[in-house]
Amino acid sequence: MHFSFVEKLGLSVLIGAWLVYGTNFLGSTLVSVTPHAPAMQVAAKEAAGDAGSAAAAAPVDIMPLIAAADPAEGQKVFGKCKACHNADKGGANQVGPNLWNVVGGPHAHSATFTYSSVIAGMHDKTWSYEELNAFLTSPKTYAPGTKMTFAGLSKPQDRAAVIAFLRGQSDSPLPLP
Numbered sequence: 001m002h003f004s005f006v007e008k009l010g011l012s013v014l015i016g017a018w019l020v021y022g023t024n025f026l027g028s029t030l031v032s033v034t035p036h037a038p039a040m041q042v043a044a045k046e047a048a049g050d051a052g053s054a055a056a057a058a059p060v061d062i063m064p065l066i067a068a069a070d071p072a073e074g075q076k077v078f079g080k081c082k083a084c085h086n087a088d089k090g091g092a093n094q095v096g097p098n099l100w101n102v103v104g105g106p107h108a109h110s111a112t113f114t115y116s117s118v119i120a121g122m123h124d125k126t127w128s129y130e131e132l133n134a135f136l137t138s139p140k141t142y143a144p145g146t147k148m149t150f151a152g153l154s155k156p157q158d159r160a161a162v163i164a165f166l167r168g169q170s171d172s173p174l175p176l177p
């Protein structure tokens with residue numbers, strides 16, 4: 001069978017139009033289905049009584065944990081920090097700065113330590129309980145490029161305890177939340 005040039009052209013335009021229509025149709029079908037998927041998953045989880053995953057996704061309110069924390073427990077957690085930090089009054093800087101007076105003080109609070117530019121650049125911010133909690137959760141997420149090569153404390157209780165301990169390592173401890 002022989003097709004003329006015009007017939008071939010007509011045929012390919014037809015096939016082309018067909019493909020475009022088909023792809024569009026498929027695309028819109030797929031896209032319109034996607035928004036329902038998470039809702040279905042949530043519904044399924046609720047049906048299964050999975051409350052834990054929702055709690056894990058929500059940010060932790062660190063304040064009540066700090067108020068209830070035992071500084072003595074925090075001193076134990078501080079064992080993980082001791083490789084780099086001293087927290088005594090007048091203690092020397094080590095790999096990291098001395099941490100006396102850090103809670104409630106400015107970022108880069110030590111005048112004698114050479115900070116990374118990212119922490120030095122935050123000098124007008126205060127090490128509040130919330131800021132310390134965020135930093136200690138993941139130092140490099142909080143301050144990309146920080147010299148503190150420490151993965152972070154994943155347990156909120158550990159962060160609360162070490163913050164409660166550091167709070168006491170100060171000439172004028174910040175009021176408890």
Ligand code: HEC
Nearest residue numbers: 081084095096107108109110115116119146147148149150
């Ligand atoms: C591997 C060494 C290392 C470990 C372990 C470490 N740090 Fe650090 N830390 C540093 C360094 C270095 C800096 C300075 C960061 C910069 O300049 O970017 C720092 C900075 C800090 C700061 C900010 C000080 C300021 O003056 O702004 C706090 C607070 C802090 N560390 C707390 C802790 C706590 C609490 C732990 C333990 C849970 C800990 N660090 C573990 C090395 C360490």
